[in-house]
Amino acid sequence: MHRLSTSWGLVLALSLSGTSHAEVAKEVVQSLGAPDRIETSIGTLDFQDGAPSAETAQKVFDALDFTRALNVYNNSFRGASALGFHKGFQSIGADYNDVIITSKLLDSKSLFLTGNADTVYYLSVVDLSKGPMVIEQPSDGVGTINDMWFSWIIDVGGPGPDRGMGGSYLIVGPGYDGPLPEGGYFVAHSKTNRILYASRAYLVDNDPKPAVENIKTNLKIYPYAEGGYGTSIAQALTGAVRLGANAKISETTFVEASDLSFNTIPPSDFGFYEWINENVQAEPATSYDVELAGQLAAIGIVKGKEFAPDDRMKKILTDAAAVGQAAGRVLNWRPYSVHPDWAYYPDSMWGSMLWEGGAFFETPPPAFKDGMFKPLPATGARTLDSRTAFYYGYTLDSPGMIMNIPGVGSQYLMGFLDSRGTRMMARRPTR
Known part of the structure; x- marks a missing residue:
């Protein structure tokens, strides 16, 4: 039996009181209400005069929490995966701005998503929290720079503005309002305080040594100096910037990653949500869109707040992670019937x-x-x-x-x- 709630009935009565020649069809009225009992994929839902029972309310809240947790897994896996780079690099002794390099190429000892075994990688997590950073890209590279949500910032090397000839990239972090140079750099902006710099070089006659030598000789990562290189006297005369000394180029620290065993892949259980919370806490709340922020907040992940789900929520999150990883596998192994x-x-x-x-x-x-x-x-x-x-x-x-x-x-x-x-x-x- 379909029943409208008391409030719906009152609204309907008021809306019809002034119409003598129109009548809402019975089927329409029934479609607006709820039957006493509905069989659904989340179980039987009970209503009395349209009002849900306490048991029905709990089933719906559980379903909402599961749906939002599944959305978070699918929509923010990229953030956990970006964090995985940082965690993996830290595990083998690489600090901010250090460069991971695979001089002897990769093998299956280290766990990467789509790591190739026939190219020389050079990778870094660069810290922008203290100001813009310069990356001097070597020639003959192919790479990109992403933020900590794997959002694209700028390409480097062959697909980038240096077109494989090498060049200086100036990456500006969130909140920086200081002066920028008028030339000499390829300037790009990040929404996160950490960025992922990833580039690779190809073998020469099946030998990685020439590429490794080029990288170690020419790759530099160091803080930008305001008013130095890239700033002209004419720009300073406008009062927009104070003239300063050129940047001090520090020695690049390379950490060899060949033949090492370490992991960069996020977990597919409750630990996934702990990783996402870690990324959220480390980056500005404005670094990801408000829709994703809402999904995260709905399951208890909020910038500046402790993530402390109870046993009920942990069970739901674990279940959602299992379904989420299944979705990722299905969409890779067997997507073509739907796509x-x-x-x-x-x-x-x-x-x-x-x-x-x-x-x-x-x-x-x-x-x-x-x-x-x-x-x-x-x-x-x-x-x-x-x-x-x-x-x-x-x-x-x-x-x-x-x-x-x-x-x-x-x-x-x-x-x-x-x-x-x-x-x-x-x-x-x-x-």
């Missing part, structure tokens, strides 16, 4: 989720013809599944990763199933 446009061609087992919404998960990447890009109109809608799939399996984001441009771009294809739809897996040797 056929991710496939390289019809019935292909190879594809890329980035073709749906591009690097920013909103509009597909532009067409490239006759040496020119032709951007597509913005869709105005976030491609949530492609974002979930990408950040669950991969790290760092860059527009340069989705364009097959000769000599510059790179276009990744992912495949987890063979031509028959059977999962491809590596077997461990038996003893």
Whole structure:
């Protein structure tokens, strides 16, 4: 039996009192109310004259908490994964602004999402909390700079403004309102106080040594000096900046990561939410969007407050993490029934989720013809599944990763199933 609550009945009566020739259909009235009992995926919901019972209220609150926890897992996995870089680097002795390098390449001892074993990596977590930082990018590199939510800041090397020739990048953190140079740097701004600098160099005749020598000779990371290099006398005469000395370039500390065992991947249990809380506490509240902030706050993760879920909430969070990691796996292994446009061609087992919404998960990447890009109109809608799939399996984001441009771009294809739809897996040797 459908019943309207007392307040609904009063509103309906008042709205109909002045109409003598119109009558709301019975089906419409029934659609506005609630039956005494509803069978749903979260159990039986009971109402009396439209008012929920205490048991029904608890079931709904549990469902809301689970839904928000699942949203947090899928929508903020990128933040936990970015933090994973920092934690992993710290575990092998790398401090802020130190550079992790794989002089002897990577192997399976270290746990990375999409780490390649045939390229020299050089990576750093750079601290902007004390002011802008300069990164002198070596030549012949390919890389990007992201914030602590894996939001793209600027590319470096081949896809960046230095176009592989090397150059000085000035990265400005949140809240900085001091003077900036008028030239000499590629300037970019971050919403977080820490940034992830990630670049790589290719082997020369199958030998990593030339690349390693170039990196160690030319890569520098140091604080920017206001009023020094990049500031002209003419700029100082305007009163916008005080002339100063050039920056003191400190010696770069390199930490060898080849042959080491360390982890950079977030957990897929309750610990995931502890990682996200750690990232939230370390960065400005304005570094992520208000919608995600609302989802985080709904499960108890708020900037400046202790994250202390009770036993009930811990159980819900653990369950949501399990479903969230399942979603990430499903969207990587078996996405094409729901997202056929991710496939390289019809019935292909190879594809890329980035073709749906591009690097920013909103509009597909532009067409490239006759040496020119032709951007597509913005869709105005976030491609949530492609974002979930990408950040669950991969790290760092860059527009340069989705364009097959000769000599510059790179276009990744992912495949987890063979031509028959059977999962491809590596077997461990038996003893």
